[in-house]
Each structure stands twice: as C-alpha cells, then as structure tokens.
Amino acid sequence: MAVLLIAEHDNKSLKDSTSKAMTAAIALGGPVDILVAGHSVRSVADSAAKIAGASKVLLADDPQYAHQLAENMAALILELSGKYDAILTPASPSGKNYMPRVAAALDVAQISEIVSVDAADTFTRPVYAGNAMQQVQVPSGTKRVITVRPTAFKAAELNGTAAIETIGAAKGPGTSEFVREELSKSERPELAGARVVVSGGRGMQSGENFHLLEKVADRLKAAVGASRAAVDAGFVPNDYQVGQTGKIVAPELYIAVGISGAIQHLAGMKDSKVIVAINKDEEAPIFQVADYGLVADLFKAVPELDEELKKQGY
Amino acid sequence: MKVLVAIKRVVDYNVKIRVKADQTGVDLANVKMSMNPFDEIGVEEAIRLKEKGVVTEIVAVSVGPKETQETIRTALAMGADRGILVNTGSQDVEPLTVAKILSAIAKAEGPQLVILGKQAIDDDCNQTGQMLAQLLGWPQGTFASKVVVEGDKAEVTREVDGGLQTVRLTLPAIVTTDLRLNEPRYASLPNIMKAKKKSIDEKTPADFGVDAAPRLKVLKVSEPAKRKGGTKVKSVQELVEKLKNEAGVI
Numbered sequence: 425m426a427v428l429l430i431a432e433h434d435n436k437s438l439k440d441s442t443s444k445a446m447t448a449a450i451a452l453g454g455p456v457d458i459l460v461a462g463h464s465v466r467s468v469a470d471s472a473a474k475i476a477g478a479s480k481v482l483l484a485d486d487p488q489y490a491h492q493l494a495e496n497m498a499a500l501i502l503e504l505s506g507k508y509d510a511i512l513t514p515a516s517p518s519g520k521n522y523m524p525r526v527a528a529a530l531d532v533a534q535i536s537e538i539v540s541v542d543a544a545d546t547f548t549r550p551v552y553a554g555n556a557m558q559q560v561q562v563p564s565g566t567k568r569v570i571t572v573r574p575t576a577f578k579a580a581e582l583n584g585t586a587a588i589e590t591i592g593a594a595k596g597p598g599t600s601e602f603v604r605e606e607l608s609k610s611e612r613p614e615l616a617g618a619r620v621v622v623s624g625g626r627g628m629q630s631g632e633n634f635h636l637l638e639k640v641a642d643r644l645k646a647a648v649g650a651s652r653a654a655v656d657a658g659f660v661p662n663d664y665q666v667g668q669t670g671k672i673v674a675p676e677l678y679i680a681v682g683i684s685g686a687i688q689h690l691a692g693m694k695d696s697k698v699i700v701a702i703n704k705d706e707e708a709p710i711f712q713v714a715d716y717g718l719v720a721d722l723f724k725a726v727p728e729l730d731e732e733l734k735k736q737g738y
Numbered sequence: 739m740k741v742l743v744a745i746k747r748v749v750d751y752n753v754k755i756r757v758k759a760d761q762t763g764v765d766l767a768n769v770k771m772s773m774n775p776f777d778e779i780g781v782e783e784a785i786r787l788k789e790k791g792v793v794t795e796i797v798a799v800s801v802g803p804k805e806t807q808e809t810i811r812t813a814l815a816m817g818a819d820r821g822i823l824v825n826t827g828s829q830d831v832e833p834l835t836v837a838k839i840l841s842a843i844a845k846a847e848g849p850q851l852v853i854l855g856k857q858a859i860d861d862d863c864n865q866t867g868q869m870l871a872q873l874l875g876w877p878q879g880t881f882a883s884k885v886v887v888e889g890d891k892a893e894v895t896r897e898v899d900g901g902l903q904t905v906r907l908t909l910p911a912i913v914t915t916d917l918r919l920n921e922p923r924y925a926s927l928p929n930i931m932k933a934k935k936k937s938i939d940e941k942t943p944a945d946f947g948v949d950a951a952p953r954l955k956v957l958k959v960s961e962p963a964k965r966k967g968g969t970k971v972k973s974v975q976e977l978v979e980k981l982k983n984e985a986g987v988i
C-alpha cells in the first residue's frame with residue numbers, strides 16, 4: 425500500500441508530530457513518501473528525509489504554501505493523490521483544516537484523529553471527548569484519508585536517508601489569501617510535545633497569577649497550558665487551551681492547578697503518564713484521574729512548590 | 739445576503755455518556771439532547787451579522803432524525819428566519835453525507851456564507867465545513883474567532899497552532915466557528931412563541947440525490963482505558979518526593 429504522509433512544520437522546523445504520524449503510516453504497510461509543502465523549506469525537507477521509513481521526500485517549495493492555506497494544500501495533495509492508497513497527516517489545526525477537503529474531493533470518508541492502526545483497513549479513534557473508542561473499517565478498494573493523533577504514537581527514529589525530490593506547485597483556486605498572523609512568543613517548550621505541562625484554570629483568577637505557574641514551569645522545563653475557562657477569561661492566549669476542542673497532550677507529567685476536571689478538559693490530558701492536581705475542592709473531578717492530588721489553596725501551594733523545587737536543585 | 743447555518747442535534751455536553759454493553763454504540767435512550775455548542779455559536783454569529791445589516795435572511799439547516807425539529811426550533815427562537823430539516827431517520831450519517839446534502843441546499847438557496855460549528859461534540863470529526871467548502875469549490879475560514887464581512891470579502895481570524903491567523907476569503911465562503919467567536923444568546927420566551935410560527939421544510943437525502951449510507955463500518959464502540967487515580971498527598975514536600983522517587987518523572 426503506497427502511503428503519502430504530509431509533514432507538519434512552520435517553514436523553519438519539522439514538528440515531532442510528523443515522525444509520530446510516520447509510525448502510523450508505516451503500520452499501514454507500504455512505502456511511505458513524505459510531502460513537505462511550504463515556502464523556503466529546504467531545511468524542513470532535510471529533516472523529513474531523516475525520518476526512518478521514508479522512501480522519498482516530495483518538496484513543494486512555493487510562496488502559496490507559506491501559510492498552509494487549505495484551498496492550496498488540498499489542490500496540491502489531490503494532484504499527488506492518484507499514486508497513493510492512503511494519505512495521512514497529524515491531527516493539528518493545519519491538518520484538520522485541509523485534509524477533509526482532500527477526502528471530499530476523493531469522495532471518501534475521512535477518519536479523524538486515529539489513535540491506533542488495528543489493521544491496514546481498521547482504525548480506532550476517540551469519540552464523545554474520549555469517553556468512547558470507536559473502531560472503524562474502511563471498505564476495500566477505497567483510499568484512506570486519515571488524521572493521526574500524534575500523542576498516541578511513538579516517534580519514528582531519525583536515522584533515515586531518503587532522497588528529496590522537488591515537485592512543482594499545483595494551481596490553487598485563488599479565492600483565499602493570507603492577511604496576517606499573531607503568534608504568541610514563548611521560550612518554553614511547545615505544549616503539544618512537552619515532557620512536562622503545567623496548566624492553570626479559572627482558579628488562577630488572573631493572567632498575572634499565571635506567573636506563579638510559569639516559575640514552576642521554568643524549573644521543570646515545562647510548557648504552560650490552560651483550561652477553556654482560563655482562556656475565555658483572557659488570562660492566557662487561545663492556543664494554551666488543552667482539551668476536547670483544544671490541544672491534546674500526553675506528557676510524562678501534567679500538573680493541573682485550579683482546574684475542576686470537566687470531561688472536555690480531561691479529553692485533552694488524560695493520557696498523560698502522571699497527573700498531579702492542585703485544587704482546594706476535594707470533590708473536584710480532576711482528583712479522580714490524578715495520581716497525586718493535593719487539596720490546597722493554590723496561592724499557597726504553588727509558591728511552596730516553587731520553593732521546594734528550588735531547594736531540591738531544580 | 740443570505741446565510742445558511744448548519745446545526746446538529748447531539749448529546750448535551752454535560753452528559754456523561756455510557757457505552758452499550760454489546761459494544762454497538764453509545765446509549766442514547768433518555769439522554770438529554772441539545773444543539774451542538776459550536777453550532778449555537780454559528781447561529782449567534784449569523785444573527786449578529788443580521789443585526790449589523792450585513793445579512794438579510796438566516797436559514798437554519800439540519801440533517802438528522804425527526805426530533806431534530808426541536809433543535810431547528812431553538813435556532814429559530816434565537817433568531818433564524820426559517821428552517822430546513824433533512825430527515826435521515828435512525829440512520830447514522832457521516833460528515834461526507836451531510837456535506838453533500840448541504841452542498842445541494844447551498845446550490846438551491848444561493849447563500850453568500852455558510853456557517854458551521856468546527857466540530858460536533860459527539861463524533862468529534864471536525865470535517866463537515868471543510869468538505870462542504872471543497873464540494874462547492876469555495877474558500878474556507880475554519881476555527882473562526884472573528885468574522886468581518888465587507889463587500890464581497892470576508893476576513894476571518896482563525897485559532898491556529900501558536901495563536902491567530904487572519905485570512906481574506908472571496909465570497910461565497912464557508913466559516914466554521916471556534917469557542918471564542920461569540921457567546922450565544924438564550925432565546926427569550928416571546929421569541930420562542932414566535933418561532934413556533936416560522937416554517938420548517940422537511941426533506942430527505944433522496945430529494946437531493948444523496949445516498950446517506952455510511953462509508954465506514956463501525957466494528958465496535960468500547961470504553962476507553964480507565965485511569966487509576968484518586969491518591970492524595972498531604973503536602974507539597976510529599977508531592978515532590980513522590981514525583982521524584984516513586985513516579986520518577988522529575
């Protein structure tokens with residue numbers, strides 16, 4: 425089965441989600457080509473060529489792919505689609521944006537956010553905010569169009585040496601254009617791939633108070649996340665949101681502070697290896713999933729945690 | 739200009755669902771159903787565009803069982819002008835099917851904008867709007883946190899990885915809503931009464947020449963792996979000690 429994996433990147437670096445989705449692609453059992461579409465992305469293609477299991481890297485380097493506009497991405501993928509039996513990409517905001525267009529044009533059902541490849545035609549995916557797992561089978565002879573939940577797959581090794589083949593741009597419809605972007609700058613690790621995540625909820629009370637969490641995060645080299653309530657209240661930017669409709673994370677350690685543990689939040693973090701909850705309400709549902717729960721006022725506990733970590737040399 | 743808003747009837751977001759013992763699906767008997775929260779945001783956005791004088795008519799469309807009438811009534815009570823129900827009976831429908839039906843309706847109605855929720859909180863697919871955009875050959879502004887319509891363009895600010903991205907779309911276009919786009923209103927009692935008189939057209943997928951049979955075969959629906967949580971620590975010191983020596987994660 426010939427497989428096309430579309431790389432996730434920001435024109436500068438390849439995201440880990442790509443090598444994780446590669447593991448799903450390999451499980452389908454075919455030669456896997458990786459498509460890198462972007463602008464000035466030679467170095468991204470070089471990184472993609474190192475992903476073990478890649479047969480070749482297709483490089484579409486053109487200004488029209490600089491912002492991954494869905495209309496243009498779909499047009500390019502569709503032009504390449506004839507040769508492939510399966511097309512995959514990480515279930516990132518970008519992949520979620522263009523991939524259904526590809527599926528619709530190919531007249532196939534897309535399989536969103538798979539968490540396992542059970543057979544070359546059978547996949548499992550979460551539904552109802554991860555409160556049920558649905559196993560689906562694709563009818564024989566149809567192309568598979570899939571988005572992959574990166575946290576559910578181990579990253580492929582980076583010792584490959586695939587060849588890079590430059591391909592031309594496809595003609596986009598020209599009905600959409602990029603205007604601007606406002607990206608939050610942070611020196612901290614990215615939420616999606618961080619080893620440790622410290623998240624705050626409504627209990628934080630303000631954006632300023634997130635500094636308490638940032639101090640702890642910096643000691644643990646952690647990313648900072650949030651609940652929807654904290655984002656809606658304007659404490660932190662939208663891309664901090666962890667949950668069913670935000671980011672899905674599965675770090676080694678997730679520390680939830682002043683978060684009650686609504687199902688929509690749990691959907692985004694319950695696959696973390698170790699969960700810590702700090703909440704003053706001992707009945708808060710977050711404690712049901714926490715490996716270590718601390719019933720305490722966060723304004724006392726978080727500074728204490730910072731002190732204790734400092735004392736221990738973190 | 740005319741706007742179509744697509745709405746879906748789903749299990750209410752507050753309900754903790756149960757998987758059926760025979761693993762054929764989720765138990766929906768006697769469960770509270772509501773409009774998908776992202777679709778409420780879509781209806782609200784259409785109403786605000788109408789209040790601004792950009793939009794003249796709002797048509798609320800839903801694909802689902804007969805009971806979906808109620809969901810459409812809710813949209814009408816919020817402020818939509820009329821409804822279309824495409825009755826699929828007890829058949830589960832996939833996003834591609836819904837997109838095909840919506841595409842046929844869009845061709846017949848000629849809206850300049852179709853607004854959908856970015857994802858339904860039952861199947862969590864996040865596909866229908868994008869599929870519809872492709873089928874119609876229209877541009878899309880997904881995961882919208884701001885929509886500004888000016889002349890024949892819509893400027894849509896989108897929630898993306900790392901922040902916000904703004905795109906300019908040539909109308910007609912598709913918008914899918916994210917949580918921060920607006921806060922939907924509640925329908926007032928007088929408006930609920932008025933909504934009873936608004937019309938809802940009933941159709942079937944066959945009226946649009948669409949075969950509603952699903953493409954994917956659901957082999958089973960099972961419970962997710964359970965976490966074994968619930969352990970408490972007494973102090974921050976104990977917490978740090980456990981994270982270090984017991985869990986080994988710091």
Ligand SMILES: Cc1cc2nc3c(=O)[nH]c(=O)nc-3n(C[C@H](O)[C@H](O)[C@H](O)COP(=O)(O)OP(=O)(O)OC[C@H]3O[C@@H](n4cnc5c(N)ncnc54)[C@H](O)[C@@H]3O)c2cc1C
Pocket residue numbers: 624625626627628650651652653654665666667668669670671681682683684685686687688689692702703704705708720721722723751775776859
């Ligand atoms: C369609 C839809 C999608 C959604 N998607 C998401 C999503 O992706 N992610 C998400 O997170 N939510 C999502 N939600 C929202 C979700 O239902 C909850 O409303 C939200 O997660 C609550 O956030 P919270 O826990 O911060 O706030 P609350 O539920 O208000 O909890 C605050 C907690 O802080 C504790 N607290 C307060 N003060 C202190 C203190 N001084 N010390 C210690 N503890 C304190 C309280 O005891 C309480 O438990 C979604 C909802 C809908 C309808």
